[in-house]
Amino acid sequence: MNSRSQAAVAIAGVLAGRSLSTTLPAALAELDGRDRGFCQALCYGTLRYYPALALIIGKLLARPIKAKELEVQALLASAIYQLWQLQTPAHAAINESVDACRALDKPWAVKLVNGVLRAFTRQRVELLEGLAEQTEFSTAHPAWLAGKIRKSWPQQWPQIIDANNQQAPLTLRVNRRQLSRDSYLAELASHAVKAQPCRYSGDGITLATACDVTALPGFAEGWFSVQDEAAQLSAELLALAPGQRVLDSCSAPGGKSCHLLERQPALAELVALDSDGQRLQRVRDNLARLGLSATTQTADAADTGTWWDGAAFDRILLDAPCSASGVIRRHPDIKLLRRPADIDQLAKLQQRLLTALWPTLADGGILLYATCSVLRAENDQQLAAFLAAEPSAVVEPIVADWGQPCQYGRQLLPQPGSHDGFYYAKLRKLSP
Numbered sequence: 001m002n003s004r005s006q007a008a009v010a011i012a013g014v015l016a017g018r019s020l021s022t023t024l025p026a027a028l029a030e031l032d033g034r035d036r037g038f039c040q041a042l043c044y045g046t047l048r049y050y051p052a053l054a055l056i057i058g059k060l061l062a063r064p065i066k067a068k069e070l071e072v073q074a075l076l077a078s079a080i081y082q083l084w085q086l087q088t089p090a091h092a093a094i095n096e097s098v099d100a101c102r103a104l105d106k107p108w109a110v111k112l113v114n115g116v117l118r119a120f121t122r123q124r125v126e127l128l129e130g131l132a133e134q135t136e137f138s139t140a141h142p143a144w145l146a147g148k149i150r151k152s153w154p155q156q157w158p159q160i161i162d163a164n165n166q167q168a169p170l171t172l173r174v175n176r177r178q179l180s181r182d183s184y185l186a187e188l189a190s191h192a193v194k195a196q197p198c199r200y201s202g203d204g205i206t207l208a209t210a211c212d213v214t215a216l217p218g219f220a221e222g223w224f225s226v227q228d229e230a231a232q233l234s235a236e237l238l239a240l241a242p243g244q245r246v247l248d249s250c251s252a253p254g255g256k257s258c259h260l261l262e263r264q265p266a267l268a269e270l271v272a273l274d275s276d277g278q279r280l281q282r283v284r285d286n287l288a289r290l291g292l293s294a295t296t297q298t299a300d301a302a303d304t305g306t307w308w309d310g311a312a313f314d315r316i317l318l319d320a321p322c323s324a325s326g327v328i329r330r331h332p333d334i335k336l337l338r339r340p341a342d343i344d345q346l347a348k349l350q351q352r353l354l355t356a357l358w359p360t361l362a363d364g365g366i367l368l369y370a371t372c373s374v375l376r377a378e379n380d381q382q383l384a385a386f387l388a389a390e391p392s393a394v395v396e397p398i399v400a401d402w403g404q405p406c407q408y409g410r411q412l413l414p415q416p417g418s419h420d421g422f423y424y425a426k427l428r429k430l431s432p
Contacts, residue, residue: 001030003039004078004096005103010043011074020047020333046078047332048165049085051136053077056084059127060116072109075100079117083124090121140165141328144340149325152376156404156413160374160421163414164328170210171419173203173227173255175290177262181205184224187217200402200419201232203259222290227255228327230412230422231372234317235263237398237424238368242266244314248294249273249301249357254283256317261292270294271313273301302349302356312362320350322371322378326414326421347377354386358393363431366396371423374413376406379423383408386427396426 001009006027013023024043028036046053057076058064065073079097082088094117101109120127131137139146139161150157172195174181181203188195188205193216198204206229213219213226234256240246244267248257251272261270274280277298284296299307301318323343328334354369361367371378384407387393395408402419403412409425 001103002096002100003031003035003042004075005100006030007039007042007046007078008071008075008100008104010039011046011078012070014047014333014336015070015074017337019337020044020331042078042081044167044332045085046074046081047336048329049081049140050077050332051142051335052131052140053080053084055131055134055137056080056120056127057116059131060119060123069106069109071104072101072106072113075104075109076113076116079113080120083117083120084128090117094118094121141335142338145325145335145338148343148375148377152374153413160413163416163421166329166416167210168228168327168329168420169417170207170213170226171198171228172205172207172213172216172224173201173232173259174205174224175222175262176203177265177291178218178221178223184218187223191217198229198232198419200400201229202236203262204229204232206418220289225255225258225286225290227259228330228422229419230326231255231420232259233402233412233422233424234319234368234370235259237426238315238317238366240264240267240315243268245311245362246270246315246317247273247313247357247360248317248319249353250275250319250321251283251296252276252279254286256319257283257294258286258290258292260317261287261294262290272296273299273307275300302352304356304360308360312365313360314362314365316357316361316365316367317370318353318357318367319370319372320353320378320382322346322350322373323375324372326372326374326412326423329414330420343375343377347382350378350382351385354382355389358390358429361429363429365429367393367427367429369409369423369425369427372420373423374411374421379411379425380406380408383425383427392430392432393427394430396428398424398426 010023010027014020079093082093098110098114101113135143135146149160174184194208195205251257252274257272272283272294280298324334398410403410412422414421
């Protein structure tokens with residue numbers, strides 16, 4: 001197998017409905033060194049532009065490729081991505097893709113792949129001009145998703161689309177229990193690693209170039225974690241204090257749980273829940289690497305009868321399951337895996353979680369509602385519905401110099417070279 005054939009296998013898995021995080025590791029395991037890096041970049045780039053690439057392929061084929069031959073569809077998409085976006089020389093992209101057909105044991109596709117790619121190089125200008133007005137091509141997003149982003153943010157939507165189509169930076173969160181951010185910046189500089197402090201998070205550092213984080217100084221010692229700046233803001237917003245009991249209700253993979261414990265080591269208890277036992281193990285692994293301790297439990301947070309012991313929480317973090325429309329640049333497979341009906345289903349789940357968790361919050365306590373979505377249906381509209389039904393809940397305004405002010409919360413939009421898209425709203429529980 002070569003890097004292009006392995007990329008086709010990973011991308012085909014996404015076309016079949018699996019996430020890239022499940023298909024890519026196996027593909028990379030078959031490769032070494034630079035081939036691994038190229039394969040990963042090819043997967044991310046191809047999926048980032050796949051809605052547009054699918055239109056191009058459709059124009060070049062006399063009939064669609066059969067559903068059972070997704071690897072050939074993926075190989076064509078990745079090859080056209082190379083020719084179009086990476087400006088790879090035609091002879092290299094075409095010859096290597098033909099070789100990948102043989103590596104995939106698809107000799108019947110050699111002529112097809114060769115013909116389609118040569119046709120693209122000949123017809124490129126008129127082909128791209130003819131597709132320019134189609135939403136999937138101009139935005140590299142499914143039309144329904146681009147429409148929802150535009151409806152939520154009529155003025156800012158072109159910038160959101162543009163940010164979604166760029167590679168996200170690698171951001172770290174320094175473990176303040178181990179060392180200061182300035183100290184770690186100096187440590188990175190001593191190893192010739194270029195980095196700069198994040199603007200809004202006092203613990204955040206953005207690297208100039210992505211790298212293998214396990215090779216950075218202090219990884220094994222728990223000096224830092226990988227976490228986007230937007231996600232780091234939750235710890236400050238919760239206004240933690242010694243002796244509090246805190247719930248992280250949808251905690252996997254554990255970045256926010258660990259940050260809460262780093263920020264306030266004198267908590268009485270932090271309970272980290274997740275409905276997925278395998279993902280909860282990642283929470284435990286992260287806690288162990290950072291030398292932190294929490295109560296972890298596999299449970300559906302909304303089914304409080306199965307896990308809650310009746311002792312109220314002073315703080316609750318509800319980082320609710322969502323469309324992840326604010327982190328598409330990190331997970332471009334979202335463009336293929338999400339469906340229009342998912343938004344309504346997720347909104348129902350978000351409301352169910354809000355309603356179920358509210359009774360577990362102590363009087364005077366704070367619930368921080370968060371999503372990595374930019375869609376109002378999952379954010380402000382959720383707060384509106386909940387507040388209308390729950391008289392003991394009041395909004396506590398977020399006063400900050402980041403994001404966009406909304407009716408109830410505050411929205412960060414994805415920024416090139418900076419933070420992801422994220423929504424926060426604070427609710428305080430009134431005493432009877």
